[in-house]
Amino acid sequence: MIVTYNWLREFVDCDLPVTELSDLLTMLGLEVERVETVGEGMDDVVVAQVLEKNQHPNADKLSLCKVNNGSEILSIVCGAQNFKAGDKVALAQIGAVLPGDFKIKRSKIRGEESCGMLCSEKELGLADESAGIIILPADLQLGEPVFSALGLKDTIFEIGLTPNRADCLSVIGIAREIAAKLGKKVKYPALEIAEGGAAITDVASVTIEAPELCPRYTARYVSGCKIGPSPQWMVNRLKAVGQRSINNVVDVTNYVLMEYGHPLHAFDFKFLEQEQIVVKQAADGDTFETLDGQTRILLSSDLTICDGKRAVALAGIMGGKNSEIADDTTDILIESAYFNPSAIRRTSKRLGLHTESSHRFERGTDINILPIALNRAASLIAELAGGTIARGIIDAYPQVVPERQIAVRVDRINHVLGIELTDAEVKGLFERLELKIITSGQGVMEVAVPSYRVDLEREIDLIEEVARLHGFEKIPATMPQARIFSEATPSYLSTAKKIKDLLVSQGLSEVINYSFFAPDAYDKILLAADDYRRNTIRLLNPLSDEQSIMRTTLLPGLLETAARNASFRLLNQRIFEMRRIYLPKHADELPEEPPFVAGLLTGLRGSEGWNQAKDEVDFYDVKGILENIFAALGISGYSFEVREPEPFYHPGKSSFIVCNGGVVGSLGELHPTIQETYGLEKPLYHFELNFEKLVGCRKEGMTVFAPSRFPDTYRDIALLVGDDVTAEAVVGCARKVKAPEISRVEIFDLYKGGNIPAGYKSIAIRVRYSSKEKTLTDEEVTPIHQQVIQMLQQKLNASIR
Structure with a gap:
């Protein structure tokens, strides 16, 4: 909100210095963000009179003038032609500094001395453009500073308001605050209405069809107006608060808007069909051209001001092109209404149309100020544009709002x-x-x-x-008193912290991405059209389409991060994110928000260096990271199973993680198409874990067994199995032999090619036998080992090499 000191002092007696008034407003909660003094340092620009205007002897387009500044006669060279001898003008004397740090000096122009400069509005910072120098009123005193003589010397305050203080979106509202703080009375404008002619009810009518959106609508009728420019005092005042002068009628509505904080609108009455106003909601698909020349497509939730046939204004936001005040307007209908704040806010935001009017209606205006603002506008219009104010006002107020x-x-x-x-x-x-x-x-x-x-x-x-x-x-300053309680960290949080610490200790860096992204993210990760993750929650008011839906997977965010890092030539990356995803339920229910842990690895396994291997990360690096997490959490009985892969994984290079009979996550190499889409040079390896399911697999305690004091015995088996037999199947089959002496089974070799038949592979496993009671003999180990071999042959159709 912008106000001027002179305007404020019209409503409250205040002679505080500018700095003190600024502090007072700020302490009242009306933060002063900017203070600008108009005309400061411009006292050397004074009122002067042109005594003579002669042709410059050495330049066709210049004049040589004799100018009286009240104390001496000066010789001035000027290039403007819009003045004559006898006119009073603005003279910037030697030493004056004009806007733009332009200092006036004594100079010679084409051989003639010039002791100053005759100024235009642009040169004084009073206008963006000007055709010539300022011609001042003839009654101004010579030698008086121009800004003081014209009443332009003022201080502008720009005040930052919180949305709840709609009452301070006006000069009177801020004056009311100053008066309250200083213990003074507000001097409200005198409302003197000179009515005449017919009663307004004989001229026009108002009908409210949507009282829930427009509880009150008032109007006045003024006939016989003459549209023209506003007086300079109003133009200057509106300009000081950031308003552009249009004509005397429209300027009055803007003036009252800034004065009282209540928006008004003036209709050219001859364009109102059937001489009536109807406040109603639009129909879906209706079009309406606003004053800015834009055609708007309306919805049934939009409130419109209509005449007998069509819309003539978008309620509380902007008037229509079809009823605007023009140069030939003579009869006008002035609107002063109250509109539902949420309705105006909804329409304004949807259309992207924010105006001084909507800004106030969105925050809530004063329903009782309507006739006061209306009468103020009518009296000013009659004063500035002439005309006759019809007797009475129309006040449609179906249900009076109680105090x-x-x-x-x-x-x-x-x-x-x-x-x-x-x-x-x-x-x-x-x-x-x-x-x-x-x-x-x-x-x-x-x-x-x-x-x-x-x-x-x-x-x-x-x-x-x-x-x-x-x-x-x-208010005395006191130290707050608080009791501090120390509670044990919940298991859920401690587990989350432990997983993060484990990932960081293995070289991964945590990232945090937005919870929402663009709908095309699912196309980029190759999700099928019927994939459940495409069923998303769409934001009602997204910042942009790129952030319009809530995420149902963490993968797109990790890929965006990896691509952004790669654009800075960070090619070796190990990142993870532990955040929630959002899965919609029924329309009237809140979504599910399960937390997930997901990671992405690409590039070299270790740091670069002349003495370091150039090995790149692969599937087993990711698998090892997850196995370390399971081990640290005490999770056993899990397995890596090959099933129908996720669409974003490379075919044949991924696995699901199964624990307690359910899938808790997946891992694998991402599809090459995804790597190409995101512009990444090296293969990408991904994992994701459902944190809640992972916690469900965790054991609260960990069982620790003392190692055996007796030496172990190892037996190796080389098997020939089909290509479709997985390593997990081989190890699992060997473990099915129920013998306590078998303490461990592991694969230590894989071979294909050479004398191995096509479609087969050679897998070598090592079985460790041990006992806590004695040293096992060959006679005790051999029968158990034969059972292992037989189990492999029967279940996997394996051949012993």
Whole structure:
């Protein structure tokens, strides 16, 4: 919100220095973000009169002038032609510094001395463009600084407001705050209406078909207006607060908007079909051209202002091109209405159309200010554009909004703020804020809240008002008292931390990605059209389409991170993320949010160096990382099983992890198409674990056995099996022999080619036999070993080599 000091002082007696007023506003919760003094350092630009204007002897396009600044006659060379002898002009004297750090010096122009410069509005920073120098009013005193003489010397405050303080989106609203703090009264504008002619009800009518979206609509009719430019004082004032002058009627609506904080709109009455206003919702697919020349497609949730046949305004946001004020307008209908904030906010955001009007309606305006703002606008229009104000106003108000009342306890105020105020002091503070005390007694006050204070809803809100007005600096500083409890870390969190620590200890770095991404992310990871992960939650108000759906897998985020790192030539990467995914349920239920752990590895296995191997990571690096996690968590009985692979894995190079009969995760090399899509040079290896299922497999304790004191015995077996037989099947089959002496089975060799038949492979396993009671003999080990061989032959159709 932008206000000027001079405008504020029209409504409140205030002579505080600028810095003190700035501090006062900030301490009231109205943060002053910028202070600009208009005309500061420009006192050397003064009112002067042109006595003579002659042709420059050495230049066809220049004039040589004699100019009186009130104290001396100066010779000035000027290139403008829009003035004559006798005109009063703005003279920048020698030593003046104009905007842009342009310093005026005595100079010679084409051989003639020039002791200053005649200024245009652009050169003084008063306009973006100007056709010539400023011609000043004839009654101004010579030698007086121009900014002071024109009333332009002022201070501009730019104030940052929180969304709940809609009442301060006006000059009067901020003046009201200053008056309350200084204990002064607000001087509201005098509303003098000179009515005449017919009654407005004989001229126009208003019907509200959507009272839930428009609880109140008021209107006035002014006939016989003459559209033209606004007076300079209004143009200057509007410009100071960031408004562009259009014409005297539209400028009045903008002026009242900034003054009272309530948006108004003026219709050219001759364009209103059937001389009526109908407030109703649009139909889906309706089109409407707004004042900015854009055609908008409307929905049934959009509120429109219509005449007898069509829409003429988008309620609370912008008027229509079909009823705008033009140069030939003579009769106008002025609208002052209240619209539902959420309805305006919804339409404004959907259309991407944010205006001064919608900004205020979205935050909540004062439903009781409507006739006041309407009368103020009508009187100003009659003053500036002439015309006759029809008798009476139309006030469609189907259901009167009751006055809000809040009970507040003085003891509660003192307890929350840590101060000691009496009932009378609290009452005085409320009255300075124009809060009416309905009843008071036994330390409780019933307070009536003005309709413009939409932010005051509860007792704590009134307590905050006491703090603001009494002064935050008067609240004693005390140290907070708190009891500190130490609780054991939940098992869930300790397990999560342990997994993260294990991954970091194995060289992986944690990344954190956004919880949402673009819909095409699923195409990039090759998910089928019917894949359950494509059923996503779409954000209602996404920042962009690239962040419009909630993730159902962590893989796209990891790939984006890896691609971004690779663009900086970080080719060797080990990253992981431990976050939630979002799986939708029924429409009226919250989604499931299971946590997952996922990782991505690519590049070299170790660091680069002249003495380091150039081996790259592979499937078994990932498998080893996961096995270390399972071992640290005490998870046993898990297996790596080959099933129908996930679509994003390389065919034949992935595996599912099964524990307690259910899948807890997967791992494998990503499909080459994905590697190409993300522009990564080396193969990518991925794993993902369902954290909740992983925790379900975890054992709370760990059983530790003392090692045997007796030596182990090892027997090797070389098998010839089909290519379709997995290593897991071989080890699992050998372990099916129920003999306590078998302590371990492991594969130590794999061979294909040479004299191995096509479609077969040679696998060598080593079986370790041990006992805690004695040293096993060959006679004890051999029968057990034969059982292992027979089991492999029977179950796997294996041949012993």
